[in-house]
Amino acid sequence: MIIFLCLLVFASCTDHAEVKVTKSGMFISSDDLIMKNYKIEKWRVGPMQKQLVSKGVRVDISFPQFSREHLDELVTKYDANAWLVKVRRRSYAVNSVLGYIYIPLVTPGTQEKSKYRRHQIKKGAFSIFYSAAAISKRFENFKCPAFDHNLYLDKIDINSRELSMDKFFTALQVDDYVGARVEKFSYSGNILNGGKNLVGDYSVQVALYNYESKRRKSNFVELKEILRIEDEKAINISGCEGFEIPIKEQEDENPIQRFKWNK
Secondary structure, eight states: OOOOOOOOOBOOSOOOOOEEEOSSOEEEOOTTOEEEEEEEEEEEESTTSOEEEEEEEEEEEEOOOOOHHHHHHHHHTSOOOEEEEEEEEEETTEEEEEEEEEEESBOTTOOOSSGGGOOBBOEEEEEEEEHHHHSOHHHHTOSSOSTTOOEEEEEEEEEEOOOOOOOEEEOTTOOEEOOSOEEOOOTTOOEEEEESOOOEEEEEEEEEEETTTTEEOSOOEEEEEEEEEEEEEEOOOTTOTTOBOOOOSSOSSSOOOOOBTTO
């Protein structure tokens, strides 16, 4: 997959989320669930790699932080070990789920039985890439992008809505299997394929999740913020006329065995 470092910041000396524990389950404040920043991922292409298009956009999210006791209860009693991030896209008359990714609650390798060895992840990131960059690392390394990709993201913003955010609720009976494909967490990239065009509004919902059993452990909570991609500029990439994608017998996932420019 694409080289894309997921921003991970470990919690230390930070405020904890407000948590209410009852006989029925645990209620968790979502006040700290925020879409904070974005970054346009640049892509230098062409024979001399001096021409600029976009791979896509990276989005940063901050997550609620827990006291040691509440984190221990989430992990051991309610079997939650990750955040499930669902991204929706609204463009023209289309409103659909772009995809799912998960980000661990605690740093991989510290999910031990001892609650004193767990290090929470404070922030996570995912990216929405054009198909030409999202399919595989091999495709990303082409000097001439696949699928006639020649777009540069021009106008992007994060807009906050007047939205009353729910609390997370987790309980033993909240245990729903997630049948959709969930992109596997990776330090090298958490990437959703946005297709040939990325213009649209992107909203995000988050739930507690167990990535091993693929089961959702809480309700979904929608973030107030929306990522709005308003415009893309077409760039004339010189030197790529007649470019052919090299044939490879075994491609990454969803193999594209034969694809040629301008055929």
